[in-house]
Amino acid sequence: MFLALREIGRAKARFGLLVSAIALLVFLILFQQSLQNGLLTSFTGAVKNQSAPVLVYSVDGQRVLQASVITPDLEQRVRSTEGVGEVGAIRQGTFTGAPLTESENFDTSVIGYDAGADGEGLGAPASLSEGRLPTRAFEGVASAADARNGYGVGDVVRIVPGDAEISIVGIAQEAQLNVGPTIFVSNETYLELVAAVNPDAGVPPPNVLGVAPAVGVTDAQVVEAINGQSLELDALTRSDAAAKTPGVAQVQQSFAIIFLLYALVVPCVTGLFFLIVTFQKAGALTLLRAIGASARSLVWSLLLQAVIILGAGLALGILLYLPVSQTRLGGLELQFEEGAVIGWSIALLALGLVSSLFAARRVLKIDPMEATTGRGVGQ
Amino acid sequence: MKIALLELRRRPGRFLMAAVIMTLIAILLMFLGGLLDGLIKSSTGAIRAQDGQALVYSQTSEASLLRSRIEPALRAAVEDVDGVERAGGLGVVQLGARVPGKGPRDLAGVALFGFEIPPKGVPDVPPRGTAYADETLKSDGVEQDMTLLLGPARSPIQIVGFVSDTSFSGQGSLWASPETWRQVLGANRPDARLAENVFQALVVQGDEDVASRIDPATDGRTDSYTIEGAVNAIPGVESQRNTFNQILGVTIAIALVVIALFFALITVERTALYGVLKALGGRSRTIFAGLVTQAVVVTLIAAAIAGSAVLVLDAVIPAGSIPLDISLGRIAISVVLLLAAAVVGCGFSLRRVLRVDPASAIGRGS
Numbered sequence: 001m002f003l004a005l006r007e008i009g010r011a012k013a014r015f016g017l018l019v020s021a022i023a024l025l026v027f028l029i030l031f032q033q034s035l036q037n038g039l040l041t042s043f044t045g046a047v048k049n050q051s052a053p054v055l056v057y058s059v060d061g062q063r064v065l066q067a068s069v070i071t072p073d074l075e076q077r078v079r080s081t082e083g084v085g086e087v088g089a090i091r092q093g094t095f096t097g098a099p100l101t102e103s104e105n106f107d108t109s110v111i112g113y114d115a116g117a118d119g120e121g122l123g124a125p126a127s128l129s130e131g132r133l134p135t136r137a138f139e140g141v142a143s144a145a146d147a148r149n150g151y152g153v154g155d156v157v158r159i160v161p162g163d164a165e166i167s168i169v170g171i172a173q174e175a176q177l178n179v180g181p182t183i184f185v186s187n188e189t190y191l192e193l194v195a196a197v198n199p200d201a202g203v204p205p206p207n208v209l210g211v212a213p214a215v216g217v218t219d220a221q222v223v224e225a226i227n228g229q230s231l232e233l234d235a236l237t238r239s240d241a242a243a244k245t246p247g248v249a250q251v252q253q254s255f256a257i258i259f260l261l262y263a264l265v266v267p268c269v270t271g272l273f274f275l276i277v278t279f280q281k282a283g284a285l286t287l288l289r290a291i292g293a294s295a296r297s298l299v300w301s302l303l304l305q306a307v308i309i310l311g312a313g314l315a316l317g318i319l320l321y322l323p324v325s326q327t328r329l330g331g332l333e334l335q336f337e338e339g340a341v342i343g344w345s346i347a348l349l350a351l352g353l354v355s356s357l358f359a360a361r362r363v364l365k366i367d368p369m370e371a372t373t374g375r376g377v378g379q
Numbered sequence: 380m381k382i383a384l385l386e387l388r389r390r391p392g393r394f395l396m397a398a399v400i401m402t403l404i405a406i407l408l409m410f411l412g413g414l415l416d417g418l419i420k421s422s423t424g425a426i427r428a429q430d431g432q433a434l435v436y437s438q439t440s441e442a443s444l445l446r447s448r449i450e451p452a453l454r455a456a457v458e459d460v461d462g463v464e465r466a467g468g469l470g471v472v473q474l475g476a477r478v479p480g481k482g483p484r485d486l487a488g489v490a491l492f493g494f495e496i497p498p499k500g501v502p503d504v505p506p507r508g509t510a511y512a513d514e515t516l517k518s519d520g521v522e523q524d525m526t527l528l529l530g531p532a533r534s535p536i537q538i539v540g541f542v543s544d545t546s547f548s549g550q551g552s553l554w555a556s557p558e559t560w561r562q563v564l565g566a567n568r569p570d571a572r573l574a575e576n577v578f579q580a581l582v583v584q585g586d587e588d589v590a591s592r593i594d595p596a597t598d599g600r601t602d603s604y605t606i607e608g609a610v611n612a613i614p615g616v617e618s619q620r621n622t623f624n625q626i627l628g629v630t631i632a633i634a635l636v637v638i639a640l641f642f643a644l645i646t647v648e649r650t651a652l653y654g655v656l657k658a659l660g661g662r663s664r665t666i667f668a669g670l671v672t673q674a675v676v677v678t679l680i681a682a683a684i685a686g687s688a689v690l691v692l693d694a695v696i697p698a699g700s701i702p703l704d705i706s707l708g709r710i711a712i713s714v715v716l717l718l719a720a721a722v723v724g725c726g727f728s729l730r731r732v733l734r735v736d737p738a739s740a741i742g743r744g745s
Contacts, residue, residue: 014643017727021636028629035622059484060475060531060567067473069531069567093570096439096446107441107614160439161448179615194570198448200577204570231483232531246488247549254414254701261407265400269637272396276644329622 026317099150493560
């Protein structure tokens with residue numbers, strides 16, 4: 001063991017390069033994990049973190065809030081479906097938002113819902129981290145990720161053209177849509193915004209319906225009942241609606257391939273390194289075996305080195321990742337993913353150790369007798 | 380150099396692992412690059428294809444067609460700007476299309492454009508109720524002379540031909556007359572309905588600098604871009620490009636470190652041999668050139684395998700799933716970057732090669 005540590009100390013450049021390679025790989029994997037999760041949360045957070053347990057789209061909408069249109073006929077069918085409790089209209093559009101405290105304009109998703117007197121209607125943000133729900137016209141709850149861009153409580157966002165102004169009265173965590181600022185307002189406010197921006201516009205029907213099942217009925221049962229009503233209705237539970245939003249599966253598939261490739265590179269690099277190092281010091285290892293060192297102690301030394309190097313690479317990679325995970329990337333808020341850090345650390349450590357077993361096998365093959373001929377395992 | 384190549388030929392196993400790692404890294408580089416190209420291509424094709432020198436949006440639209448609105452008076456002001464030869468209206472509506480023969484819930488996402496100036500590769504404005512389709516829609520079962528039903532209003536659109544590389548926001552596009560677009564928009568999107576002669580944007584033909592003169596001439600009521608500028612202004616394009624390029628940069632750095640590590644280890648292993656070579660008159664330059672040659676050959680083999688692998692991946696990934704666009708240009712760029720990383724990575728071994736003392740060959744074992 002002592003020799004293993006001394007060897008690392010004496011060949012700093014060699015082991016340092018390996019640590020750097022592992023650290024860069026760990027950093028990239030964790031950064032991309034944050035990127036993937038941040039992208040999905042910013043893309044569909046407002047769908048996942050709203051209060052309606054079931055969302056009903058029109059099939060034409062292809063599971064995109066803004067693209068779906070619920071005609072009066074379809075709405076009536078949903079309302080008359082057995083097992084349906086409460087129903088609320090939800091509308092969504094993208095507007096140009098100009099926070100009064102900022103000089104910059106932002107693409108702003110506005111979600112209108114039947115807020116009611118207390119603001120708690122179906123489609124409201126599921127939970128607030130600050131402030132309250134909208135209870136009056138031209139009040140809104142904004143996504144927390146955009147509070148620093150003039151979408152904080154007390155801020156006013158002007159929607160242009162038309163110059164309608166929304167006062168932000170609450171903040172909701174992970175409630176962005178389409179990777180941009182998102183504001184939840186009452187349907188009355190939403191319709192005023194549409195009319196102000198486009199004088200030619202008619203009264204838009206709801207984009208989707210938020211549904212709460214009747215007492216004793218599960219979300220899955222009400223989804224099945226609604227979809228049975230018409231081939232033009234597409235009911236989904238809240239989590240399914242977020243997961244099946246177009247683009248989500250593509251993002252997950254793309255990242256899965258990328259993660260797989262990076263995860264393969266780490267054990268390959270580690271395995272290659274220790275295999276070469278074992279070949280290089282074959283003579284010394286043979287001599288050690290000849291003077292009484294057991295094969296087991298040599299293998300343990302090798303594995304100890306592998307654990308130290310992998311541990312150092314992981315630690316350095318996580319240290320690099322830490323400041324980057326606190327930043328914003330365009331409209332995307334990254335987060336430090338503890339689960340990913342733990343999961344990847346265990347996986348990469350295990351894979352790295354497994355790959356160094358090839359070198360261990362070489363060590364076990366050493367014949368102490370070869371010390372008398374000057375040949376080592378690598379020759 | 381000859382010794383280096385001879386060693387590669389006679390003992391390929393020694394370089395196998397490095398080649399495997401470089402192959403994985405090369406696949407990563409090409410896949411990431413292809414993903415970036417695919418994402419950009421599928422979201423910008425329709426704008427890139429515009430045949431003009433400027434694309435004009437309304438002031439507060441943030442370069443979004445869906446939020447832009449050009450009224451006739453504003454259009455007239457643009458047409459009067461010095462250097463403007465011709466201006467044509469442009470508009471889009473994104474809808475689900477029912478394709479004959481497909482299931483009632485199996486819709487294709489389409490972006491129906493109404494245009495006055497034909498984009499590059501698109502024929503003249505087709506008759507009312509008809510459209511040219513982007514060829515990506517073929518993967519959704521769209522065929523010539525087929526009639527698609529668009530949106531909840533089931534607006535019929537007959538396909539009269541196909542065009543290429545005109546996708547918009549990841550959707551296949553349809554190119555129709557302004558009247559067709561306006562009718563479909565009004566029938567399916569009441570909140571986005573536009574009056575007669577109102578468009579979402581203008582494509583302007585004129586001199587090269589015309590884009591810079593339009594906004595001052597309209598007192599800032601417009602937001603004008605060159606076509607390239609309009610492509611970059613599409614929300615998400617710049618941030619996608621920057622993020623992917625950063626990831627590609629770090630991946631190149633990893634390739635560099637891997638090559639440096641591998642050849643540093645090989646150099647250490649051969650220190651005695653290099654001592655003998657130097658004692659026999661071999662120059663440090665020759666020895667280092669041999670190392671670089673080996674690194675370049677290993678990288679080229681890895682790149683060739685990776686290039687073939689991503690081309691196969693591109694062929695087997697179903698159309699419409701991952702937006703992968705593998706081009707020979709992207710493969711060539713990746714190979715050049717990897718070769719540069721390999722040469723620079725070898726540079727770490729240069730000092731060690733220079734330090735080898737020919738006198739150390741005396742007394743060493745054979």
